[in-house]
Amino acid sequence: MRRLVRLSFLLPAALAVVSCSSPKPAGSERTCEVRGEVIRVDPQVRTAVIKHEKICDWMEPMSMEFPVRSADDFARLQPGKKIVATVHIGDPEFWLSGVHPNDAR
Ligand SMILES: [Cu+2]
Numbered sequence: 001m002r003r004l005v006r007l008s009f010l011l012p013a014a015l016a017v018v019s020c021s022s023p024k025p026a027g028s029e030r031t032c033e034v035r036g037e038v039i040r041v042d043p044q045v046r047t048a049v050i051k052h053e054k055i056c057d058w059m060e061p062m063s064m065e066f067p068v069r070s071a072d073d074f075a076r077l078q079p080g081k082k083i084v085a086t087v088h089i090g091d092p093e094f095w096l097s098g099v100h101p102n103d104a105r
Pocket residue numbers: 052059060061062063064
């Protein structure tokens with residue numbers, strides 16, 4: 001009987017550990033370099049469709065939409081331009097920063 005009482009105290013503690021470890025901590029964001037060509041931009045919601053090369057181990061080459069948080073970065077994204085940028089990969093959000101023209105080539 002005494003043992004049962006102890007278990008009933010331990011169970012909620014064990015569940016708390018499990019539920020705390022499933023959402024990733026705030027520091028789990030990582031960054032990768034993005035190289036690609038700007039296809040189009042949407043100033044209303046500040047997103048850019050970029051035809052990108054492979055992005056580290058995160059994504060194969062494709063065209064997709066990236067949210068851009070900074071107005072300065074967004075201003076450097078113009079259709080037809082080749083760029084290098086940084087993608088911040090959070091959970092679940094991702095966004096672009098550090099946009100620069102890619103003059104190589
Ligand atoms: Cu992609």
